[in-house]
Amino acid sequence: MNIIEVQNEIVEEFSLFEDWMQRYEYMIELGKSIELIDPSNKVDSNLIKGCQSKLWLHAELNDDKLIFKADSEAIITKGIAAVLLRVFSNQTPKNIIEANLEFIDKIGLKEHLSPTRANGLLSMIKQIKYYALAFNKN
Amino acid sequence: MNIIEVQNEIVEEFSLFEDWMQRYEYMIELGKSIELIDPSNKVDSNLIKGCQSKLWLHAELNDDKLIFKADSEAIITKGIAAVLLRVFSNQTPKNIIEANLEFIDKIGLKEHLSPTRANGLLSMIKQIKYYALAFNKN
Amino acid sequence: MAFDVNKIREDFPILKRKVNGYPLVYFDNAATSQKPSKVIDSIVDYYSNYNSNIHRGVHSISQEATDAYEDARKKIQEHFNVKDSNEIILTSGTTHSINLVANGFTNLLSKDDEILISELEHHSNIVPWQMMCEKNGAKIKVIPLTSKGELNYDSFLNLLSKKTKLVFVNHVSNALGTINPIKSIISKAHEFGAAVLIDGAQASSHIKADLQELNVDFYTTSAHKLCGPTGIGMLFGKKEWLNKMPPYQGGGEMISEVTFEKTTYAGLPHKFEAGTPNIVGAIGFGMALDYLNNLGFDSIEFYETELLNYATNKLKEIPGFKMYGEAKHKTSVISFNIGELHSYDIGTILDKFGIAVRTGQHCAQPVMDYFGISGTVRASFSFYNTKEEIDYFCKSLERAVAMLS
Amino acid sequence: MAFDVNKIREDFPILKRKVNGYPLVYFDNAATSQKPSKVIDSIVDYYSNYNSNIHRGVHSISQEATDAYEDARKKIQEHFNVKDSNEIILTSGTTHSINLVANGFTNLLSKDDEILISELEHHSNIVPWQMMCEKNGAKIKVIPLTSKGELNYDSFLNLLSKKTKLVFVNHVSNALGTINPIKSIISKAHEFGAAVLIDGAQASSHIKADLQELNVDFYTTSAHKLCGPTGIGMLFGKKEWLNKMPPYQGGGEMISEVTFEKTTYAGLPHKFEAGTPNIVGAIGFGMALDYLNNLGFDSIEFYETELLNYATNKLKEIPGFKMYGEAKHKTSVISFNIGELHSYDIGTILDKFGIAVRTGQHCAQPVMDYFGISGTVRASFSFYNTKEEIDYFCKSLERAVAMLS
Ligand SMILES: Cc1ncc(COP(=O)(O)O)c(C=O)c1O
Ligand SMILES: Cc1ncc(COP(=O)(O)O)c(C=O)c1O
Numbered sequence A, B: 001m002n003i004i005e006v007q008n009e010i011v012e013e014f015s016l017f018e019d020w021m022q023r024y025e026y027m028i029e030l031g032k033s034i035e036l037i038d039p040s041n042k043v044d045s046n047l048i049k050g051c052q053s054k055l056w057l058h059a060e061l062n063d064d065k066l067i068f069k070a071d072s073e074a075i076i077t078k079g080i081a082a083v084l085l086r087v088f089s090n091q092t093p094k095n096i097i098e099a100n101l102e103f104i105d106k107i108g109l110k111e112h113l114s115p116t117r118a119n120g121l122l123s124m125i126k127q128i129k130y131y132a133l134a135f136n137k138n
Numbered sequence C, D: 001m002a003f004d005v006n007k008i009r010e011d012f013p014i015l016k017r018k019v020n021g022y023p024l025v026y027f028d029n030a031a032t033s034q035k036p037s038k039v040i041d042s043i044v045d046y047y048s049n050y051n052s053n054i055h056r057g058v059h060s061i062s063q064e065a066t067d068a069y070e071d072a073r074k075k076i077q078e079h080f081n082v083k084d085s086n087e088i089i090l091t092s093g094t095t096h097s098i099n100l101v102a103n104g105f106t107n108l109l110s111k112d113d114e115i116l117i118s119e120l121e122h123h124s125n126i127v128p129w130q131m132m133c134e135k136n137g138a139k140i141k142v143i144p145l146t147s148k149g150e151l152n153y154d155s156f157l158n159l160l161s162k163k164t165k166l167v168f169v170n171h172v173s174n175a176l177g178t179i180n181p182i183k184s185i186i187s188k189a190h191e192f193g194a195a196v197l198i199d200g201a202q203a204s205s206h207i208k209a210d211l212q213e214l215n216v217d218f219y220t221t222s223a224h225k226l227c228g229p230t231g232i233g234m235l236f237g238k239k240e241w242l243n244k245m246p247p248y249q250g251g252g253e254m255i256s257e258v259t260f261e262k263t264t265y266a267g268l269p270h271k272f273e274a275g276t277p278n279i280v281g282a283i284g285f286g287m288a289l290d291y292l293n294n295l296g297f298d299s300i301e302f303y304e305t306e307l308l309n310y311a312t313n314k315l316k317e318i319p320g321f322k323m324y325g326e327a328k329h330k331t332s333v334i335s336f337n338i339g340e341l342h343s344y345d346i347g348t349i350l351d352k353f354g355i356a357v358r359t360g361q362h363c364a365q366p367v368m369d370y371f372g373i374s375g376t377v378r379a380s381f382s383f384y385n386t387k388e389e390i391d392y393f394c395k396s397l398e399r400a401v402a403m404l405s
Helices: A003-015 A020-032 A077-086 A092-100 A102-106 A119-138 B005-015 B021-034 B073-090 B093-098 B102-106 B122-135 C006-010 C035-051 C058-080 C094-105 C127-136 C153-159 C182-191 C238-243 C279-295 C297-316 C343-352 C365-371 C387-403 D004-007 D035-052 D060-079 D094-105 D125-134 D155-157 D182-189 D237-243 D279-295 D297-316 D343-352 D365-371 D388-404
Strands: A055-062 A065-072 B053-064 B065-072 C088-090 C113-117 C140-142 C164-170 C195-199 C217-224 C235-236 C257-258 C263-265 C321-324 C333-338 C358-360 C376-380 D088-090 D114-118 D139-143 D166-170 D195-199 D219-221 D234-236 D255-258 D264-266 D321-325 D333-336 D358-360 D376-380
Touching: A003 A020, A003 A077, A020 A077, A020 C343, A020 C387, A020 D094, A055 A077, A055 A119, A055 D264, A065 A077, A065 A119, A065 B073, A077 A119, A092 A119, A102 B122, B005 B021, B005 B073, B005 B102, B021 B053, B021 B073, B021 D388, B053 B073, B053 B122, B053 D365, B065 B073, B065 B122, B073 B122, B073 D343, B093 B122, B102 D297, C035 C058, C035 C279, C035 D035, C058 C279, C088 D035, C094 C127, C094 C153, C094 C195, C094 C235, C094 C238, C113 C127, C113 C153, C113 C387, C164 C182, C164 D004, C182 C195, C217 D114, C217 D279, C235 C238, C235 D264, C257 D365, C263 D195, C279 C297, C279 C321, C297 C321, C297 C333, C333 D035, C343 C387, C365 D255, D035 D279, D060 D088, D088 D321, D088 D333, D094 D125, D094 D219, D094 D237, D114 D125, D114 D155, D114 D376, D125 D139, D166 D388, D182 D195, D234 D237, D237 D297, D279 D297, D297 D388, D343 D358, D343 D376, D343 D388
Parallel strands: C113 C140, C113 C164, C164 C195, C195 C217, D114 D139, D114 D166, D166 D195, D195 D219
Antiparallel strands: A055 A065, B053 B065, C088 C235, C217 C235, C257 C263, C321 C333, C333 C376, C358 C376, D088 D234, D219 D234, D255 D264, D321 D333, D333 D376, D358 D376
């Protein structure tokens, strides 16, 4: 699936929920099932700033696609990371760079997008785009 | 005249005025007629703090009475000083210490009594009382 | 006068607000307090009727503003039972106050001197001293914690020596709520000739400190912690100390003569109040003290203790609840974790229920390090909170735990 | 949009006030400005609806307060056309800003270095540097005045050398209203590798400075001078400089890790914003800039110049009138004396007529020393003042002179 298709799929899934509780419960479920970062990659250089709980993000190129893995001490942060990884992992740097982010609004996470929020969503997205830019140049 | 008599006399004089302008004009007149401090006594140690214009106050004992002399760069301050000197100069330290200050309210200078006013009235009174205390001990 | 919390709540406009669809339950009082209308009105009144720059102004509104500013200083003086109003320095807050003292001691200490800092301190009472020690070489010794979150008093006694020049302890710990035995700390320190600075930021909304009785050398607080405005606080310092310390900032107000060759400084308190001060802040600070004194600190303490006990007992029934800080004397602060859950997750879900708590390290990383945790959830109660709010909080917490487990 | 001063006056509640029985005529704008309802309302709104401590708070009102605080920083950034919002440090005012820089340079300069300070400066831009020079031995050189109250530009050029490390000039003199040629001062100083700090406290309510175009290294202002709250101001610093400077105050917010062994500092701007900031102050500051930008700085300047010329011409007709500061470029400030009368006397009588002017040295003793006077009467006009007020002022001034002569 390309990025837009994954985004649409996620938006559809979230649209089934009636309230924030169901939405959060689902995110927490996603957080539990996230593909965890290898412990050897849980290093400071992979730490994302701006989050109240520690949050690691690792990227590596597999063929022409970027594979992201993440982990966090906090399950909600992990859930947010899981959503992002579903969208961005296993995509080409170019597609990642060009991806737009409207789905975040549509699944009710927009409130988390302010730079001052302590959940790291914005920092995560910045870091993902930054990795994509870096690997795109190579 | 003793202090109370002088105070009453001043209160009576001021009671004739109908508005602040007459009162201030009178004070300015008084300021012009003040018995000036000897230039040799216009020294820093005779400067009174807390006034926007320089204000000197000098005291000396003549027999058992304290003689005050003052000067200021500002005529209104001089006027205020003149009123105070009329009350306190040529009185015994003991009488000065015991004097009450209701007349200040009665002649419409109460607004000047706040410690934050820049006219030095309160500082002048403090200094006068301080001199009286000092000379009383001797 | 009975303590009528519903009536008191009407004094606080923000308590009518909804958050995420639920009525706001504000349990983040240790971070900052809410403001009664009286304080807000005093600010509006200032700006609408007598806003002016103070000191040296001849005109009426400048005099009125100066009087109001200096009245605020007097109110602070009276509230803390300070001998001389010149010993009250108005600052922009506790952090500023402590930095002012740290700067003042830079040249008074040298490398053979020691300063004692409790492990319970807020970063604001640690970092300025580390910065000072980098300059003068004085050594920091740490008064350790006990597992109950109290200061280890025996260790304190052992650390005290003739080398000890300064001791820093907060009156109340913001992370745990511990009320420290400052009276005996002060008198013990004085036996060794050390000066004591008590950081009262966290205490001032709960405890009325009598600074003469405490015989403390320095005491600080922030108005925003005690129903007052942001950007204003105070430093009490004994005159002997303040006179010994050089000025902190240079500028208007703090000088008596300025030429390019030589500048002479003004007397206390102006020497330490450079620049146009936070005039409206001072006025609001004074009004906040009036408000609290009118309620009465005894009533406040009594009621808050009731809330604390009520909440503690209810929370203890939640499986996995672990409280940090079980000092015998503490203010209405509960710092806790539930099982392995992260404080951030709990805080996020509680917020969805309209409940404001603080999560994380609470600017007291050494305390967290001591307990080997990355943070806690901190619920801190004020006199305008209710048992019903605590009930709702506990119920919501249980739902959060269920969601997160 | 025509400039409708009567409509504008309705924005300012204080202008309805009477003083000593007369309508307030507020000509003390250079000391502090009055506040429009929008600014006052933004303060009430904050305290009534989303007062909370900022940063690191997970709950909604803490996020709202943080957003509002950071929005204010953005507004300041945009207003001054600053590249990066991290270059805007929120301080408690100009005095604080300048002291922060002076502290930052303490270890960057040594006894062979020179700093140039103009003779026109406010004490806040003199004393901090004197205090710094006592520590590092750098030398102060003074850029002298001309009899018109302008900086002697030739002397400035002569003083500049490879030794010059810093230059301090105010954008506008508070004592005389002189607008300094800061653009050329900055570029000349840069030719010699010196950094330039411009004190914009007195300029900001009249002139919108484009800091990128000016290419200035540091710029400071105080919100209270530009229709904003007391207790808040800003420091712009180029990132290269701010990164070189050590933190000023230690405390919460400005650290990333704290242990008793080692503390690491946070990045810009937080490194320089220790402790709970003046949150409401920042919000009001932002709102004040919105208000002024909505009026438009061009209109403000145009109207104020009209007031200045009108008043200057009228005042010149008063026998004995002597104006200090006749710079070609000046803001709406008139500093004067009448004959031998003392400024204090004039100010006192004017106050009796409800007119607020400032008298004395205006925190600029070197300027007074230059002219050999003990002080002046300073009437400073703002865009909410009127020609009718100036008429009344001149008439009252004549009566005051008559009474005092
Ligand atoms: C030119 C100038 N610099 C500095 C200051 C000091 O500003 P503040 O008192 O707000 O710190 C002022 C205000 O009086 C000023 O006019
Ligand atoms: C114990 C303690 N000390 C110091 C501070 C710092 O106070 P402020 O941020 O108002 O300067 C706080 C507030 O967080 C505190 O709780």
